Amino acid sequence: MKYDELFALLRRRGVLWPTAEIYGGAQGLYDYGPAGAQLKRQVEEAWAAWFIGLSDDFYRIDPGEVLPEAVVRASGHLENFTDPEVSCAKCGSHFRAETILEKWRPEGVDGLSPAQIGELLQQHPVRCPQCGSTELSVPRPFNLMFGFEFGAAGGERAYLRPETAQSSYLAFSRMWDVGRHALPLGIGVIGKAYRNEIAPRQVLFRMRAFTQAELQVFFDPASFPLPFASAADEPLPVLRVPRRTAGEETPVFQSARSLVDEGLPEFYVFFLVHMYRFFRDVLRYPKESIRLFEKSDTERAFYNRIQFDFEVKLESLGGFKELGAVHYRGDYDLSRHSAGSGKDLSVALEGGQRLLPHVLETTFGVDRNVWALADLGLVTEGERTVWRLPPYLAPSTVGVFPLMKKEHTTEAHRWVEALRKAGVGAEFDASGSIGRRYARMDELGIPYCVTVDRETLEAPSLGSRTATLRQRDSKEQERITLDALTARLHTSRVLPRPSPLNGGA
């Protein structure tokens, strides 16, 4: 679907809409409605099962979003978390310098420094995209954090965290004590991060408040035990730097093993495979729409030693978009926070020597992936719009309908209550024809519908009664008892889990 069509559909169905919509909205802020909120929670749980579930030494925590100034000073965000910004003296509009330059530079702007961007802007005959004036300012660094007075005394400042990762670094020392005093130790956070984007756009893609799911794995670079053999033969669609920076766009499938042969560390490639399988097998993105896009020395953040972005091709946004990444951050983060806090964050290894652990980060944009699930999953087949969500991600498990409102409503409510009491979600719907109700459930991706009818009531007890089960994708129908339905729905909701890194048989 096209961008406008997709957003309109999601809005109409109560999946999401702009915050403060009745006030005209607020740039870069969105609210999730009932179906969107439930889908988002399911995506988060799927992420947690897949990433935190990788090891008994990986933990999920829920830290706060507000950070005192000392933290963002130490992390470097106060100084460096900026975008070059350009303003128009005539109309007063503000733009990201990259956005303006992109229009004039077909080869793109990736990897340019703010200084280079400034130079290029002066060489090009750039005009204000808003009013056409040439009175554009030179680019100035604009800090993307939201900061505010904290406390009543004045003079103290705090910031909304610009990435959830910082919360995990702050928690490392505590979690070392809560855990087994052993590496690798994983700390995962699903939560909000905030950025004062100069030009928010594309709904869930450049937001000012967004949800990240990030796992920080703290490890000893001399020894990261993992079952690489289970990943070695996986073909990964990669676009490595030499081909990439030469302008190619199509990834090449090469095995995980071959990436190690080319010099990438096993632990890094293992996590590339793990995340790739999450996109392909859990979220079920078509594998031909995924590419692992390597960032070059000049493009990646200076603390990243290796970075591959996971990009997925989305029709609504006209091409490949970054939905996640794997970063090897070295010991940058813990060394900055050791210095900033004055607390030694090194740990004692079994042999007695001390080590400042390195960090392997997997990052995942929850909102972006909700959008991607809509873009890739919502398909129109003739009159019919179906959201082909995996059943464990769907906002609900089953729609329950009375065939005739008058005769079958009480019985349908019994089925709904019984399903809910068994811990399975269920949506009652009695309005409009059965066809219309199917259509509503299809559009929200609900994988099953069950209709209570005359035949249902012929059997004497709830246990012996059957109703018509209809599958979303195949449209096949069958009679099913309540018990069998409950069991089927329970199974459909179990989240895919990985083989564990430690333990296991």
Added chain:
Amino acid sequence: MKYDELFALLRRRGVLWPTAEIYGGAQGLYDYGPAGAQLKRQVEEAWAAWFIGLSDDFYRIDPGEVLPEAVVRASGHLENFTDPEVSCAKCGSHFRAETILEKWRPEGVDGLSPAQIGELLQQHPVRCPQCGSTELSVPRPFNLMFGFEFGAAGGERAYLRPETAQSSYLAFSRMWDVGRHALPLGIGVIGKAYRNEIAPRQVLFRMRAFTQAELQVFFDPASFPLPFASAADEPLPVLRVPRRTAGEETPVFQSARSLVDEGLPEFYVFFLVHMYRFFRDVLRYPKESIRLFEKSDTERAFYNRIQFDFEVKLESLGGFKELGAVHYRGDYDLSRHSAGSGKDLSVALEGGQRLLPHVLETTFGVDRNVWALADLGLVTEGERTVWRLPPYLAPSTVGVFPLMKKEHTTEAHRWVEALRKAGVGAEFDASGSIGRRYARMDELGIPYCVTVDRETLEAPSLGSRTATLRQRDSKEQERITLDALTARLHTSRVLPRPSPLNGGA
């Protein structure tokens, strides 16, 4: 347990700790560790099942925390959301005026206006609680919202929402269209709210960032159909205004029906009962520790027509503390946002006439209740510390132990994996004696432990094998198969659900 002892235990066990602990923390900000985060999520899900589950026309949404200035201007928060604050000219400390006055006024400060507080402070010989100086300022109104520059242009401001309720009012119009165009319509939000408290204290009780679970029910005051008979005989521990303001502290049990006879509306009393049952039957607080504390005309917020706070007696905090409330807000909120946004928020009733719906609000402090669950549930029995959490709230379902690390670890991992694949959480633990492992699980409130031993391995297949199941509270032990354990754990996790307002048999 005493306050210090309880906080130390929760911190040590990784339930919660101050944000940026390695930097000395930040006043009023806390992080949840693995067990705390999971417990908090379970409390949230229990709330949603109990409150959103009340009707098919009640919806849970997930709106953003950042609100544009126009919203908080319309809601009155920009002007009125203030606490009177006093500062010390000598030491520079800042205090809530109430806090200072409380020390000098045994009858308390409830119900005093800021002006009255100012007068009383000048009449009393008050001193700075920090340095003892008498150089205290007159109270000035201090706005409790965190506000910041929003966007790159300058001049635009946004605020962290001071209550989740505002997000539901903003969503009303959209949800009217998403829903069935019928009242009562419920919109529930579980999410963060933020207040720049002058003097944060008591860990989870006066926080600067906290989680609320709030349900706003929009209804027609002329007709709120609900099954009052199901609530009429419930004895409620109430402390109504005349006795209360005369200084009494002990509630009197009186039936829901008798409160209606005294003039409270049925719909209001119905929700008092519903929330009371949540505290008593779902969270399982002892009923002798709960009281429904009516607020007088001068005490409650001016937009509330009726307000009862739900207070629970907590040893760690030295008395009754507010953990939730039921508010009848009239049409204040929708009329303010109609005026502020210029959008008519009235709806067409079935007869054709238009109505600005009234709002019944239930509010619930998630963090406060996590603390209350710890205060009321964590008990010491000789050497043993047990957290008596209801099984559906516990941070995990079962601990799985190999009796001997070497011989039984592989089998124990098989059980863990099988339980997790069946969608039941499970914690592997092999360190220390079985007694120590029991103690760790007891302290985190995990209701079951299962130990894999020699007998387990005697049976040929996973299906026929048994392990020793031990119950947290009774300490009883029995042999159990994996299938029976899975079924028992599934049942233990099903959340209590109410009879529905609409539908049902």
